[in-house]
Amino acid sequence: MGFNDQVWELCKKIPFGKVTTYKEIARALDTKAYQAVGQALKKNLYGIWSCNDERMVPCHRVVKSDGSIGGFALGQKAKIMILKEENIEVKDGKIVDFEKRMFRFKNQS
């Protein structure tokens, strides 16, 4: 499995209604390649967002570490819309109640 696949696999673990950060994914992979994480998600292109398909990678749940939205292949607006569908509010370009919405991978080292 390459770096990209690992990023996608982790991304799939983010539960509905939660978000995580590029940094958190990098941490889980024990690397500091934050930017590379973003690139990996970009390459995925949402694997055609055929919902409920297990190939689907919910990369809209990955945001920046300061709670702002970050990038998205279809544009930030689309990302925000999808998040709203998961009951995640975005105000002034930031996740509302970011700390509570934050999902952390287990292996705090």
Place this chain on the structure above:
DNA sequence: CCCTTGACCAAAC
């Protein structure tokens, strides 16, 4: 190899 490109980060103005 070296160089450039990022869906980034954190600190510093």
Place this chain on the structure above:
DNA sequence: GGTTTGGCCAAGG
């Protein structure tokens, strides 16, 4: 709030 700056590192040319 905003911008700049240096740093990070996988991937691709």
